[in-house]
Amino acid sequence: MLTRQTLHDAHDRIRPYIHRTPCLTNQTIDQMVGASIVFKCENFQKIGAFKARGGMNAALQLTDQEKINGIATHSSGNHGQAVAFAARQLGMPAYVVMPRTAPQVKKDAVRGYGAHVIECEPTLAAREATVADVIARTGATLIHPYDDDHVIAGQGTATIELIEDNPTGKPFDVILAPVGGGGLISGTALATQLLSPSTRVIGAEPEGAADAILSLKSGQVEKAPYIQTIADGLMATLSERTLGYIRQYVHEIKLASDDEIRAAQRLVWERMKIIIEPSCAVPLAVVLKYKNEFTDQTIGIILTGGNVDLGKYFS
Amino acid sequence: MLTRQTLHDAHDRIRPYIHRTPCLTNQTIDQMVGASIVFKCENFQKIGAFKARGGMNAALQLTDQEKINGIATHSSGNHGQAVAFAARQLGMPAYVVMPRTAPQVKKDAVRGYGAHVIECEPTLAAREATVADVIARTGATLIHPYDDDHVIAGQGTATIELIEDNPTGKPFDVILAPVGGGGLISGTALATQLLSPSTRVIGAEPEGAADAILSLKSGQVEKAPYIQTIADGLMATLSERTLGYIRQYVHEIKLASDDEIRAAQRLVWERMKIIIEPSCAVPLAVVLKYKNEFTDQTIGIILTGGNVDLGKYFS
Structure with a gap:
């Protein structure tokens, strides 16, 4: 069982080896959504990702x-x-x-x-x-990529920093993270529940790997109807463990299409001048798609990574 | 005549309207060069550039x-x-x-x-x-893009912040900025001379727009032998004013080829996960090209902007 102490211990343990990545904001994107978004930039993390x-x-x-x-x-x-x-x-x-x-x-x-x-x-x-x-x-x-409480606690440390470093001066109404195998969203939801219990947590999943939304609905681990998405880091299926955390602490899972994911990724590249991978753009795609549900809210988004093949651009 | 007071006044004047952009470092690039490099990220500036x-x-x-x-x-x-x-x-x-x-x-x-x-x-x-x-x-x-002391003083404020926010704890041995019409390098050199007079200043110019290196040599405004470079922000020619500042305060101008510029740009995208335009990569290209001259030094580089057409990547 992961507790507040487990999470803080994990953070203390890994701190000498990782970056405390910055929280960035962007006025243009805020205006597009009509909300205040804080991006936790794990694309600047060691190895280029929260993992x-x-x-x-x-x-x-x-x-x-x-x-x-x-x-x-x-x-x-x-x-x-x-x-x-x-x-x-x-x-x-x-x-x-x-x-x-x-x-x-x-x-x-x-x-x-x-x-x-x-x-x-x-x-x-x-x-x-x-x-x-x-x-x-x-x-x-x-070391399993997600079906492991130590891994989940480690991923949750990004949310500790997001909440501590929140530059808006207002508590988060909602925090979003992508859902693949569920390690990150589990850690994110746990950390949010423990440090900011009134904040909602939303998982963002590609339509082309939509197992978590089905699993949350049925209460058991389901397979995605089909697997085809540019969000290549999110193709894995939940485990019993991550589904358990999601059922307990995640309020909702929302889907975005590949076109919506790609548009959100491009928006971040163009406006924020930072490189994020497609898997990383799913939460923003969800916020843009359902922006009426987020009006005037303070939103935290974990930008998970920036490892893309740039050959196409530099060829 | 621009003084320390002029520069600080400019900084105070524009502060409410601009970002104090971050200074980033990158371990991999430091290891490649064998030096300690601080990147002043004006690609995150309003409009995506120091201008x-x-x-x-x-x-x-x-x-x-x-x-x-x-x-x-x-x-x-x-x-x-x-x-x-x-x-x-x-x-x-x-x-x-x-x-x-x-x-x-x-x-x-x-x-x-x-x-x-x-x-x-x-x-x-x-x-x-x-x-x-x-x-x-x-x-x-x-408002001329560079032949204007107010513009030059404004560009120099990036260097004030670079020197004040230097995260290395060691004074800069050298600061580099790109050279186009000479507004940025003039402001950079002035600010460096006034705030950190023992720091050398090097201008970085594309081989395909090499007017400044010739002008510094002859002492009068020269035309580039030819204009053809991917560094499309650096095609302008010095003015008498900017040549005057360069002759007085810039220690050296070094050239980089388009291939070297492109490689430096790609390195920053891949390793730092930030988007910079080709013009912006010329100083790092110069540092990589002449790395033996920079061994063990503390180096400041103005990353000037991140406005690129991403259509090629997202098509």
């Missing part, structure tokens, strides 16, 4: 004996980099199982942190089998 | 009578937006002469601030004739 927090908090829980054998995970995205980063900070080996079809740039990024990249076929079954094999062979500890 | 400072300082010098008739300029770039922005802040009309070939998005941006856009043929002669006609007709006051 450094959860990975670091989980890695710091290992015993000295476990540290010798290191940590393992499977991920084609930011969590792989987070595990590699955490392992390097603590001087232990990391094993990241990645589909052989993952972009070279992502494999290189993980290797750049000194981790071992183990390639597998691009199926969930192959990924899980390969990581099990790696763990059996090396004795490494699995 | 809001100079435009605002010049506009604020107008008498009440002059304010009725408003301000005028010719510009296809950020200075046009700066004049439009300043006029709107002060409730006066603005007239911006732009070549009819300027991108629609730039004309729209100027119109977005409520300014009148007057189109002309895309030649310097047509631009100057058209702005003279506009001034004759309206009584507006010309």
Whole structure:
């Protein structure tokens, strides 16, 4: 069970290794929505995404004996980099199982942190089998991308900072974060409930990976009707654990289409001059889509990451 | 003659209208150069560029009578937006002469601030004739993009903040800014000379608009051998005034090629997750190119702006 103390302990634990990222505001976007939005810029975080927090908090829980054998995970995205980063900070080996079809740039990024990249076929079954094999062979500890209370507590530390650093002088009416496997929204909702209980929490999910909205409705883990979205960091399915937190602390889940996500992403690039990835734009897409529901509110949004392939722009 | 008092007065004058932009650092880039670099992020400034400072300082010098008739300029770039922005802040009309070939998005941006856009043929002669006609007709006051001490003092206020907010705890060994018409580098060099006289100042110029390096060598305003560069904000030629400041206070001008500029721009996008325009990347390109000359130094770089056409990425 995660408590206020667990969250603050996680924050104290990871603080030497992470950035306290800035909270930015933008007048133009505020005017478009008719509200006051604070963006917590985890795109400026170590590895370019909030996942450094959860990975670091989980890695710091290992015993000295476990540290010798290191940590393992499977991920084609930011969590792989987070595990590699955490392992390097603590001087232990990391094993990241990645589909052989993952972009070279992502494999290189993980290797750049000194981790071992183990390639597998691009199926969930192959990924899980390969990581099990790696763990059996090396004795490494699995760090799951979201089905792990240490990871969830780590992700929740972004919301501690968002609430503490809120520049508006008014308490948040609502805080939004994207929903993939549910680790971030769980940590966000927990931290909000514990530090600012009158603030609502809304999960923002792509239409093309809409499992969480169904799961929250039915009360059990559901699969998305289909998986097709530019928000490539949000394709995972909730676990029993993250669904539990969501049912308890998240007030609502709202969907945005790829076109709406892309428009929100472009708006942030153009107006705020910062780079965010598509997965990161879903909460703003939701706020723009349902702006009548947010009029005059003070809104916190976790901007989750900025890892995009810029080849298209610089080619 | 610009003094320390002139600069501080300019800063006090424009402060209510502009952002105090953040100073950012990046560990990866520091390691690549072997130095400690502080980036003054004027891409986060009002209108997305430092030019809001100079435009605002010049506009604020107008008498009440002059304010009725408003301000005028010719510009296809950020200075046009700066004049439009300043006029709107002060409730006066603005007239911006732009070549009819300027991108629609730039004309729209100027119109977005409520300014009148007057189109002309895309030649310097047509631009100057058209702005003279506009001034004759309206009584507006010309705000030149750089050949104006009020504008130069305004641009220098970015360096005041850079020096005051320097997060390294060590004084700057060198400060770099791009060179186009010379307004920014003049203000930068003046402010540095007045506030941190032991700091060197280096101007960074594209190879494809290399007039300032020649002018500094010969001591008179020279034309660039050719004009062809992706740094589209740096194509202007020095004036007698800006050459005078450069001769007095700038230690050196260094060149970078378009490939080097593009690589530096991409590095900032990828590693710092912020959007900068090509003109803005020239100082970092110079630092990367001549990194042996900067080893172990504390370096300040003015990141001048982030106004780029993102259509290529989002198409």
